[in-house]
Amino acid sequence: MAWLHTWVGLWFSWLLFAVFLTGSLAVFSEPITHWMTPEHQEAEALAAQQESAPVDRARRFGLAVDYMSRNHAGAGMWEIWPVDRYHGNGLTAYWFDKNGMYADAELDPITGAELEDHHEAAGRATLGGSHFVDFHYTLHDAGLGLWIVAFASMAMLVALISGVVTHKRIFKDFFTFRSSKGQRSWLDGHNTAAVLTLPFQFMIAYTGIVISSATFMPAPIAANYGAGPQAVRQYLAELEGEESRPRSGIAQAVPALEPIVAHAERLIGQTARAIVIRDPEDSAMRIGVYGWNDDADTLRSISATTGMAEFSADGELLRLRPAGDVLGGAPSLTRQVMGDLHMAKFGGLAVQWLYFICGLAGAAMMGTGAVLFMVKRRGKHGNEFGAATARVYRLIEGLNVAALAGLAIACIGYLWANRLLPVALENRAAWELRCFFLVWALTLGHAWLCRPRHAWIVQLGLLSALCLLLPLLSFATLGDHPYAQIARGDWESAGVELSAIAFGVLSGWAALRLWRRPATAPSLRKSRANEEAAA
Incomplete structure (x- = not known):
């Protein structure tokens, strides 16, 4: 166990330090993005003025539906954001492109025309805090990088378990720190950082692997649903209790959305954030209305799901999900909570700071372990690599x-x-x-x-x-x-x-x-x- 803890810990400690440090910064990715877009003050002032002005939401729905019907009639999903409370009062449309990936366009709320370069309209082009988010779990490579971080997370679990087995006096060592003692001080620091946040380290490593399980264990999904993004979406839809309803082949125009959205808001008790239309312009279309979570909603439940109401093309209520709940039972709830536990989507600012401090403690655990390895071998080593x-x-x-x-x-x-x-x-x-x-x-x-x-x-x-x-x-x-x-x-x-x-x-x-x-x-x-x- 000591050999396993030492060498597995060493070869993955550098990568895991990077994962923990950037992951800790990712907790505050939005404030970092805010700081990295200093022109935000003018944009936010404009957004506040627009927000105070009355919004003709019914007209915006009509403009978005017209745009999607003209340009993306064959897409299997349309998504409309009539107002974006975080990035101004704009009108945005999303859809699945021919490769099954998300595509989007920002529309002029007055004319419905597509705006160009809308992502850079508010100021300087920057990845902002999302750089730290992407790096900490994909190394900016959603293919190979995701797998590398996954193997490192597995190695971390091995190192944690072998470390607990190795340190028989782990809890006594937690209350002991001897400064200015060289190797002994590094070991005390390593033990303290590890034991102090041990439950957090186990949780963050395990949930990090679980939330990408569809990628890491694709065989069951491929065997039952086939391969590709569409197969994964079908699997997740069924996991969340969504009934599969094939297209009828009978054309039907998208109904007026404002009455449906107003009804949904009364049912879920939230303001509408997004309207998702599956199989648009078909008589079997389904219209889902998703709400905005307020701060009070995230304090009441670990699950960060918003309220949702889904209707048929005729306005019949098909499904209803209150904020914080999930559809699909225990499996769906488990998956949702695993993701929210990892990404700190609950508990507000207090939990974000707790995750930030624990993440830095995890980085300290990795860093002190790597330094301790060399401190122990500066005066003495076992000639493990021969002449080299x-x-x-x-x-x-x-x-x-x-x-x-x-x-x-x-x-x-x-x-x-x-x-x-x-x-x-x-x-x-x-x-x-x-x-x-x-x-x-x-x-x-x-x-x-x-x-x-x-x-x-x-x-x-x-x-x-x-x-x-x-x-x-x-x-x-x-x-x-x-x-x-x-x-x-x-x-x-x-x-x-x-x-x-x-x-x-x-x-x-x-x-x-x-x-x-x-x-x-x-x-x-x-x-x-x-x-x-x-x-």
Whole structure:
């Protein structure tokens, strides 16, 4: 068990540290996106003006249906968002394209014409906080990357179980931390971070695998439904209790949606968010009305489902789902709760901060484990790799620096790129992402070219400087700063910059402490002296 914990933990610790760090940032992906789109103030003011103005929702429904009928009559699903409370008062339509994937268009709410470049209309093009979301579970590759993270999650479960078996004094060690003791301190820190958040670590790894089970275990679905996105959608529809109703082949126009939507809102007690029409312009069409969740709804239930009412083309109620409930019984509820547990879609801001802190503790668990591995082997190793042992451990030292400090530098560098890249730059969002990976690659090269201790000091110092100077960068490029943000009630932007300052202070303290410490730790000298005396 000790061998399994050590080596499985080591080879996956760098990737899992990246998953936990970016996953922790992903908890606050919306505030990060808010900060990375500074033009949002003007857009939000315009949206507030539009929201205060009366909306002719019936007209918007008519415009959207006309657009879909002209341009996407063969699509098996139409989805209409008459008002988007998060991104302004626009009109948006979605459908399944010929490959079975989601496609969308933003429409002019006055004329119904499709708007061009609507995703960049509010300001600079950026992936925002979604970069951290995508990276933490797909590495920006929904195919191979998703599988790599899945194997790493399985390895994490193995490391957690073997770690519990290995550390017989795990709960006693939890209450013990000895500072300035070299290897002993790293082990205490590793044990404390692990035991403190052990239930969270098990939950987050397990649910991360379960929510993508349709991808990781495709054989049962393929055997019963066939292959492809359409087969998965059919499986999920039946899991959620949706009855399969084939098209009748009898053409029928989409009925007036406003009376149906108004009836649905009275039934579910929520404002309509989206109207989903399956098999449109067929007499067997079904019209589903989905509501908006308010903050109070997410506090009452772990399940984050919204209210839903589904009607036939004649206005007959087919299905009704109150907010927080699911259709399809225990299997569907289990799947829903697994996803909401992983993505912290309940409990409001308190749960988000809890997940953020526990996620950082998970990253600390991975980081201290990787450092502990090298601390134990600097003075003594078992010649595991023969003549190449020294080179392998030098490689691991470099990977430790780049995977831990280097990734953190790349994350803050991504925020710097958002402020420094020209707003009108072509493919700007892609360039922000390239800056992230370029900075990370440079930290890896630096870690291999320098002595490990020097590399740690330099990279932690650079991380501290970039974090502490982030508010000054915003002030220099935009004239904005945390005091002004707090004064106007923009706590999302202020939270990003104040959090950066906190991380800057912490990393600066670590760099200064390492710089002041002797190059050879007393504990290592003592252990070597004991070994020589014993020999």
